[in-house]
Amino acid sequence: MTTAYDFSATTLAGDEQPLKTYKGKALLIVNVASKCGFTPQYSGLEALYRKHKDEGLVVLGFPCDQFGHQEPGDADEIRNFCSLNYDVSFPMFAKIDVNGDRAHPLYKWLKSEKAGFLGTEGVKWNFTKFLVDRHGQVVKRYAPTDTPEKIEKDLGSVLG
Numbered sequence: 001m002t003t004a005y006d007f008s009a010t011t012l013a014g015d016e017q018p019l020k021t022y023k024g025k026a027l028l029i030v031n032v033a034s035k036c037g038f039t040p041q042y043s044g045l046e047a048l049y050r051k052h053k054d055e056g057l058v059v060l061g062f063p064c065d066q067f068g069h070q071e072p073g074d075a076d077e078i079r080n081f082c083s084l085n086y087d088v089s090f091p092m093f094a095k096i097d098v099n100g101d102r103a104h105p106l107y108k109w110l111k112s113e114k115a116g117f118l119g120t121e122g123v124k125w126n127f128t129k130f131l132v133d134r135h136g137q138v139v140k141r142y143a144p145t146d147t148p149e150k151i152e153k154d155l156g157s158v159l160g
Contacts, residue, residue, distance in 0.1 A: 002109060003135065003136025003137060004019055004022075004027055004029070004106070004109075004110075004132045004136040004137075004138070005018075005019050005020040005022065005023045005136040006019070006020070006136070007019050007105055007106040007109065009062070009093045009094070009096070009104065009106060010093060010094040011091065011092070011093055011094065012075045012078060012079050012092045012093060012094055013075075014075070014094070017091070017093070019060075019106070022058050022060075023136070024056070024134050025056045025057065025058045025134060026056055026057050026058070026131070026132060026133055026134050026155070026158035026159055027057075027058050027059075027060055027130075027131070027132035028045070028048065028057065028058075028059045028060070028129055028130070028131055028132075028151065029060045029062065029106070029110065029129065029130045029132060030045060030059065030060070030061055030062065030127060030128070030129045030130075031062050031063075031064040031096075031098045031107075031123060031126055031127065031128055032061045032062065032063050032064070032071070032092075032126060032127060033063065033064060033065070033067065033070035033071040033126040033127070034063075034070070034071055034073060034077075034078060034081045034082075035070040035071065035072070036067070036068070036070040036071075036125075036126040036127065038125075038126055038127040038144050038145075039070075039126075041127050041147060041148060042082065042085070042086035042088060043086055044147055044148030044149055045059050045061070045088075045090065045148045046059075046086055046087060046088055046089065046090065047148065048148045048151070048152060048155075049089065049090040050089070052152075052155060052159060053090075055155075055159045056134065056159055057155060057158075057159060058090065058091065059090035059091075060090070060091050060092075060093065061082075061088070061090060061091070061092040061093065062093050062095075062096050062098070062104070062106075062107075063078050063092070063093070063094070063095040063096070064095065064096060064097065064098050064123075064126065065095060066097055066098060066099055066100070067125050067126050070126060071095060071126075075094055075095070078092065078095070079092065098111075098123040098128075099122050099123055107123070110130045110138055110141075111123065113130075113137070113138040114130065114138045114140065114141035115141070124143070124144070125144045126144060127144040128141070128142065128143065128144055129141070129142040129146065129151065130142075131151065131154060131155075131158060132158075133157075133158040134158060139154075139157065139158060140154060
């Protein structure tokens with residue numbers, strides 16, 4: 001059976017990061033963007049991470065420029081933006097595609113595991129979130145409008 005821990009991704013620093021590094025942790029995987037109406041969710045994501053990281057939660061940010069060209073920057077610009085504006089300390093990865101032929105394998109798998117609204121697979125916009133349990137299985141998919149504060153109530157099921 002495939003799990004989230006079977007994938008790897010390139011970090012913003014350019015290093016290949018096997019997700020098995022996070023084995024046994026619960027993951028909140030989010031496609032992010034710096035120039036989106038939902039960008040202020042970085043604050044809530046960081047707050048969730050800081051509050052629950054000692055319980056085993058890791059937020060993973062995957063910048064994506066597929067929606068309205070809202071992540072135009074390179075890795076350094078993304079890192080600086082996240083650091084200066086939101087003091088992001090959770091792991092951030094290199095810009096990826098989440099839909100289409102060039103979609104990152106992790107996202108192909110995530111979408112196949114949990115369909116979106118009305119059974120659609122494609123990610124509809126920035127800040128779509130996938131909650132993964134400590135066994136690497138997707139337990140819930142959240143719309144961009146679902147705030148980190150709203151998601152917090154579901155963390156007990158994956159952290160407990």
